[in-house]
Amino acid sequence: MQIENKIKNTVAEAIKELYGQDVDSNSIQLNLTRKDQKGDFTVVVFPLLRISKKNPEETGKDIGNYLKEKLSEIAEFKVIKGFLNLLLSHSYWINSLNEIKDTEEYGFTHATDESPLTMIEYSSPNTNKPLHLGHIRNNLLGYSLSRIVASMGEKVVKTNIVNDRGIHICKSMLAWQKWGNGATPESTGKKGDHLVGDFYVKFDQEYKKEIAALMDKGLSKEEAEKQTKLMEEAREMLRKWEAKDPEVYELWKMMNEWVYKGFDETYKALGVDFDKIYYESETYSVGKEEVLRGLKEGLFYRKEDNSVWADLSAEGLDEKLLLRGDGTSVYMTQDIGTAKMRFNDFPIDKMVYVVGNEQIYHFKVLSLLLDKLGYKWGKDLVHFSYGMVELPEGKMKSREGTVVDADDLIAEMVNTAREMSKELGKLDGYTEEEAEKVYYTIAMGALKYFILKVDPRKNMTFDPKESIDFNGNTGPFIQYSYARIRSVLRKASDKGTAIPEKLNDNAELTEKETQLLKMVLNFPNIVEEAGKVYSPAIIANYAYDLAKEFNQFYHEMPIVFEEDALKREVRLVLSEKVGDIIKQSMWLLGIDVPERM
RNA sequence: GGCCUCAUAGUUCAAGGGAUAGAACAAGAGUUUCCUAAACUCUAGAUACAGGUUCGAGUCCUGUUGGGGCUACCA
Missing domain, CATH: 3.30.1360.70 (Arginyl tRNA synthetase N-terminal domain)
Structure with missing residues (x-):
């Protein structure tokens, strides 16, 4: 402004x-x-x-x-x-409204060839289990951030790093081999990621049984954990995988395909996507090479058991393992390789990792290591660390079966939205198909807004039972306000009330109208602020305040039915612009708005 | 043990060092001959504790208490 x-x-x-x-x-x-x-x-x-x-x-x-x-x-x-x-003065406000009236996407800046390029990594699933509530927060934040950053005029590349290899995948594979009886998504009718996840759980159950049996024989818990045959087999499988053993490799490929198909469905339901996906199975060897290069250059050192380490005590941190004694790579190795590949592929100016705050230490280390390895961007990588999603009774634990599954949650939300809509009878006259689309829009609006309105840095609580409301400070409230505006504008056009090219300077604004207009004019500042501190919550809270303000205005004074032409015109133009800004705000959050609801 | 983070109504969340700490849900009371009542209006209710810095502190500093996280040859 x-x-x-x-x-x-x-x-x-x-x-x-x-x-x-x-x-x-x-x-x-x-x-x-x-x-x-x-x-x-x-x-x-x-x-x-x-x-x-x-x-x-x-x-x-x-x-x-x-x-x-x-x-x-x-x-x-x-x-x-x-x-x-x-x-x-009134004329100042009227002039401002006139100025932005026909501005498409007021408050957004579009990238040019010279704009800096930001790469945003988010999602980063493991292929041994389906996506859950924690992933939902990650995906929604990452996707919204990409839109916010793009709206500030930067080029954005959305990326995903799939953890498709490692001991955890081998656990699922081993369990499938032992107890799967050749089950497939087709034969069981299960979504692929869920099927694979079930075998991961199965492994854990059998593993625990074996530990218990060993402890009965008098071993301590630590000894028992070390001696289980199951874990030994899983490790053996990982070695075979790294050696590209044909049987293991084929099994791995098949099961991963199942998972990807499942993930795609979930991503589609969440409305998120990626420009470029990396797979750790392709990046880890690059990471290994980089680590070995660092070793040769004296940046790292080797211990007597052959493992490779970085000494970060000068930076106030610990020693950090980079390669295991048997030559296999760890998480850090992979992230080094992935970073290298990305910067080879794109002229990245800024790299943003959307990863939970439990990994703050990891990214501190990664930043230092990349810097040591000579990447000038290493120091400046951004770890966008967000808080955990907790249940009322505490942290979600997959092993205790308390995780909230992403697919289940989405389905439940749609059901609730459908029931509620039908009860209110608002969509009479819509075809079944049209109505379904609206239910889905509202359901996702509720879910996304619920997650995104909270400051990303903070932990948040999610109660699956009471969980998500459709009244009050919610996505549907904002969507409803939008639908209402569209309805008003339809009514106006039905009545043949045209929206003028330009508002008359003599028009006066009520306090409420000025207040609304002020908020609209403040939108560019909000976008900038949200982009600067990486916070979709700022957009979400703004959208709510704006919608609330509009609803008050709507109740206080007539719009279409206003007799005074000057006043009516101001209100119509203002309403339309508020609608535009609500729509843009929601777009920044990855939330659609319906024309009717 | 060390390091990081959080603590605001019964509950879930707001509040770029600024005025009387905002909402929503839950509780109670109202508003549909009028543009969508998924709305609007009213009532009641909160800064964990103790110090300090400042004209001014929920916000910054120190300490205490209480959550969560990291400190892994898991990813």
Whole structure:
């Protein structure tokens, strides 16, 4: 909003003029005026007292007078305590509305060839089990971030690194071999990722049984864990896989295919996608080479058991394993390889990893290692670390069967949305197919908004029973507000009430209308802020506030039925723009809005 | 043990060092001859504790208490 800079500059000018001191206009504190006070913008004068050597009231008045004289947009000002509240003129607001009225995607900036490229990694599933609630948060955050960053005018590449190899995959494979009896997704009618996940669980059950048996024979828990045959077999399988043993390799390929098909369905339901997918089975060897190069260059060292380590004690961290004694790679090795491949593939300016906060340490280490290996971008990688999703009774544990499965949750949400819609009878006249689409839109709106409205850095609680509401501070509330606006506009057009090319300057705005318009005009700032601190929650909360404000406005005054043409036109244009901004905000969150609901 | 993080109404979440700490759900009371009541209006209810910095602290600093996480040859 340009007016803000104008005010700041003029305040700085006023200080120079009145008190003879230079101040940086950026240091001027200018806020939107609190709702309960009269005014549009507020200059905080407290910090200026040191310069003015006067009390807050007088200082505020001095500056207020100066501003009013210099800026025609300012209609009135009032000083309350240390706050200088500025009230802008009706014509200023009408002009602003006229200016943005026909701006497509107001507040968005589009990338050009020169724009920096940001790569965002998110999702990063393991192929041994289906996606759960934690992944949902990750996917929604990653996808929303990609849209927010793109709307700030950066080029964005969405990427996914699939953990398709390692001991955990071998556990599923081994269990399938031993107890699967050739089960396939087709033969069982199960989604592939769920089928494979079941065998992972099966492995764990059998493993525990074996440990218990060994402990009965008098072994300690630690000894028993080390001596299980099952784990030994799994390790053997991993060695065979790395040696590309044909039988193991074929099994691995087949089971992974099942999983990918399942994941694709879930991704599609979540409405997320990727521009480029990497597989650890393809990147880990690159990582190994890099580690060996580092070893040769003396950056790392080898222990007597042949394992390779990095010493990060100079950086205040520990020693870190990079390659096991048997030459197989670990998580870190793979991430090094993946990073190298990505930077070879794309001219990346900024790399963002959307990964849970439990891995803060891992990414600190990765950053240091990449830097040591000579990648100039290593230091600057961004770990977008988000909090865990917890259940009312605590953390989700897959082994205790308390995970909330992504597919189940989505299906449940759609069911609830359907029931509720039918009860309200809002979609009468829609075909079954059209109605289903709306149910889905509402269900996903509820789920996505619920997750995204929370500050990503914080842990959040999810209660599957009460879980998600469709009333109050929810996605459907915002969607409903949008549908309502569309309905109003349809009514207007049915009545033949045209929306004018340009609003008349003489139109006056009520306080509510000004408030709404102010929020609309603030949208670009919100997008920028959200992009700067990587927080979809800022967009979500803004969208809610805007929708709430609109609903109040809607109840307070007629729009289509307003008799006074000037007033009616303002309200129609304003409503339409609010609708646009709601739609854009929701788009940034990856949420669709229905025309009717 | 060390390091990181969080603590706000009964519950789930807000609050870029600024004014009387906002919402929603749950509880209670209202609003449909009028543009969608998935809405709107009203009532009641909160900054874990103790210090400090500041004109001003939920926000910054120190300590205490209580959650969560990391500190793995799991990924």
